[in-house]
Amino acid sequence: MKLNLGKEVSILGKSIPVAILILIAITGIASAGLLAHYVTVSGTADVKQSVVFSDETTSKTFSFDGTDVTAGDTRTDIYTLETRAEKPAKVGFSTNQDDLSTSGNEGDVTGIDTSYYFVTTVFAKGSGSATWKDDGTVDISVASDGSGAGVALVPVDRAISDKGDLDSLISQMSVTGTGDIYKQLMIDLDPSDASSNWAQATPNGFFVYSSEGEFVETYSDYSNIDSSYLDKAVVVGAKGQIWRGDGASGGGTVDSITFDGNTYELNKDDRTMLQKSELTFPPLPKEEFDIAVVNDFAVDLEPHQYEITSNVNPL
Numbered sequence: 001m002k003l004n005l006g007k008e009v010s011i012l013g014k015s016i017p018v019a020i021l022i023l024i025a026i027t028g029i030a031s032a033g034l035l036a037h038y039v040t041v042s043g044t045a046d047v048k049q050s051v052v053f054s055d056e057t058t059s060k061t062f063s064f065d066g067t068d069v070t071a072g073d074t075r076t077d078i079y080t081l082e083t084r085a086e087k088p089a090k091v092g093f094s095t096n097q098d099d100l101s102t103s104g105n106e107g108d109v110t111g112i113d114t115s116y117y118f119v120t121t122v123f124a125k126g127s128g129s130a131t132w133k134d135d136g137t138v139d140i141s142v143a144s145d146g147s148g149a150g151v152a153l154v155p156v157d158r159a160i161s162d163k164g165d166l167d168s169l170i171s172q173m174s175v176t177g178t179g180d181i182y183k184q185l186m187i188d189l190d191p192s193d194a195s196s197n198w199a200q201a202t203p204n205g206f207f208v209y210s211s212e213g214e215f216v217e218t219y220s221d222y223s224n225i226d227s228s229y230l231d232k233a234v235v236v237g238a239k240g241q242i243w244r245g246d247g248a249s250g251g252g253t254v255d256s257i258t259f260d261g262n263t264y265e266l267n268k269d270d271r272t273m274l275q276k277s278e279l280t281f282p283p284l285p286k287e288e289f290d291i292a293v294v295n296d297f298a299v300d301l302e303p304h305q306y307e308i309t310s311n312v313n314p315l
Helices: 018-038 163-172
Strands: 008-011 014-017 051-053 059-064 074-083 089-099 112-119 121-125 129-132 138-142 149-159 174-178 182-188 198-202 205-209 215-219 234-243 250-259 262-265 273-275 279-281 288-297 306-314
Touching (some): 051 306, 059 288, 121 138, 129 149, 138 234, 149 250, 163 182, 234 250
Antiparallel strands (some): 008 014, 051 074, 074 288, 089 279, 089 306, 112 273, 112 288, 121 129, 121 149, 129 138, 138 149, 138 250, 149 234, 182 234, 198 205, 205 215, 250 262
């Protein structure tokens, strides 16, 4: 069929050449093609740090002078860290020290040693509760709807060699106290990879979860665990926990936790401190851990005013 480009078409009473209509059509198709390739959608995101102090700050600053510290003293302060992420977040600490009487002396001060410890922690999940009692033990309970848990946790750092080793660790672990208390181990399956799976070990089985906290699988018999889960696994926490999933309420106290041959006595005023530079938080919203910031002042430290800032840094 031969197209007559010189022919005119009447549109709304006006005559328009066919050639012009074809040009308009081609231009429209070309414009549509450009839009398909160049239209974009943009937005902004306010990103918050995943692990913070309980007041949602990322650092703590201390100023010391002769009125509250004497050379040779050791100053210990307990703080709570919490994770706002639903994926594992490994954290470490950095320190800035400053002799305020001398300019240009920021960074490290000779004679002040700052170290960080994870200490025995108590926390509640859901409608549960966990509080220190006056006698130093931990009072934990669950509300009648059974939607929460009370937990006492001791941070540890113990690599797992094989299935038998893990079975032995959970079998020999014990928690003293009152009430129906469950013992449980928190396991980081690959400390080098924050996106890896994690697990919980109990006398009733080995439970694997994804980095997002979703259930993956369970092993009721430790001898059947997929060996690949234990290739890099490290136990990072030993728990004494009261939990009810059947709608029943319950309560009790935790006095001590024994793990891998070591017994950790829970004491409100003198908590067991375990030195660690890093800890992987499990993917549980608002999981909390207590830390101790310890500053040792040398006996020959000059009597100046010093400022020390401790920073929590996701790794």
